[in-house]
Amino acid sequence: MLDADERRLLGNFIRAHRERARPDVAGGRRRTPGLRREELAARAGISVTWCAWIEQGRAVQASPEALVRIAQALSLTPAERSYLFELAGRLDPEAAARPQEEAPASLRAIIGALEHPAYGLDCCWSAVCWNDPAAWLFRGWLDGDHQRNLLRFVFQESSARDLLPNWEDRARRLLAEFRADYGHMFRDGRVKQFVHALRRDSEFFSRAWDEQGVQYREGGLRAFRHSQQELLFEQHSYTPSDAPCYKLVALLPVG
DSSP states (O other): OOHHHHHHHHHHHHHHHHHSOSSSOOOOOSSSOOHHHHHHHHHTTTHHHHHHHTTTTTTTTHHHHHHHHHHHHTTTTTTHHHHHHHHHHHHOTTTTOOOSSOOHHHHHHHHHOOSEEEEOOOTBEEEEOOHHHHHHHSSTSSSOOOOOBHHHHHHHOOOHHHSTTTHHHHHHHHHHHHHHHHHHHTOHHHHHHHHHHHHHHHHHHHHHTTHHHHHOOEEEEEEEEEEEEEEEEEEEEEOOTTTTEEEEEEEEEEE
């Protein structure tokens, strides 16, 4: 349940956007700018009383479905809609279902400009772009004609066991990091199908998934066995502000 300050912020946001929304019928003198509460309620399929209460910051709670209708009724931009759900403490059920068709240009540009290994991941952690140093480092994943999903590579490919020292611990850590993202996108049908398929195809993944480990994808030292030597990198991960369902991972050599 939201506290009083959070309810006030949510109510102020909805009221401000209601007052700047375009009425269905133009012309004539109106005592209030934008939409009346009755008009917003009719557009969003909610009661006028409930609309008034949420604007007044009363102790009511909006369901994700009601917030979707309010966002549509107010013609909110993607950024405004995301802010609405953040204020309400809810997950947008349609957010993860609106991915871009390909890696955003900003992500491709940054990865292409880096001289050290770097790659971009989508919501299922499939690589959507990478540079030549990453293809050289991640043999069996980013080189040649291989499948590009990072989790499938780590949990199913023998080349991952050769590349990653302490492979089992690294795999569990990677899965715990993925689960932190999963909390934001578990309603996405593609993500559900991906997890179901990998549980079916990898007994180790299925057991590790049931352990319910969660960890942020933090930076830190990462070791790799490559060409009969051990390479050490500092890993850094970023989320592009213009494409939050993607992730940029860069590896800077140490020593």
